[in-house]
Amino acid sequence: MARTGMPRRWAFVCLNRRDEGHPRGSCAARGAGAVFEALREETGRQGLTDVKVVAAGCLEACMVGPVVYVAPDDVWYGGVTVEDVPALVAEHLDGGRPLEPLRIGAEEFALSPLAGRSDLPPGVIPPATPPGAA
Numbered sequence: 399m400a401r402t403g404m405p406r407r408w409a410f411v412c413l414n415r416r417d418e419g420h421p422r423g424s425c426a427a428r429g430a431g432a433v434f435e436a437l438r439e440e441t442g443r444q445g446l447t448d449v450k451v452v453a454a455g456c457l458e459a460c461m462v463g464p465v466v467y468v469a470p471d472d473v474w475y476g477g478v479t480v481e482d483v484p485a486l487v488a489e490h491l492d493g494g495r496p497l498e499p500l501r502i503g504a505e506e507f508a509l510s511p512l513a514g515r516s517d518l519p520p521g522v523i524p525p526a527t528p529p530g531a532a
């Protein structure tokens with residue numbers, strides 16, 4: 399396949415890492431680095447020069463990481479493993495058919511212990527252990 403100017407699809411892979419014990423955990427701690435590398439290798443192996451695998455920061459569905467977002471299809475995946483990568487590449491990144499068992503939606507984003515915390519100013523993360531609870 400010839401390289402074109404504008405990619406056909408992007409796969410954004412959250413590689414965010416948080417400290418051990420953080421209430422949201424992080425995709426990096428759940429194996430996102432290996433998923434990212436496997437996606438890059440598999441898209442190359444399948445010759446998909448018009449698909450970009452991109453490192454991303456936190457995509458906000460941390461509780462079900464590793465999280466992958468595929469654009470422009472607006473499809474979210476959670477709990478992605480290295481074993482999922484060949485099917486994800488062949489079926490969706492190349493074939494355009496989302497892998498339904500891996501898809502996540504609004505429910506998974508709402509799992510965060512920060513969801514609905516209107517008492518916290520934007521950007522403030524509560525401590526992993528409440529003060530005085532140790």
Ligand code: FES
Pocket residue numbers: 412413414415423424425426455456457458459460463465
């Ligand atoms: S740490 Fe990956 S989505 Fe937040």
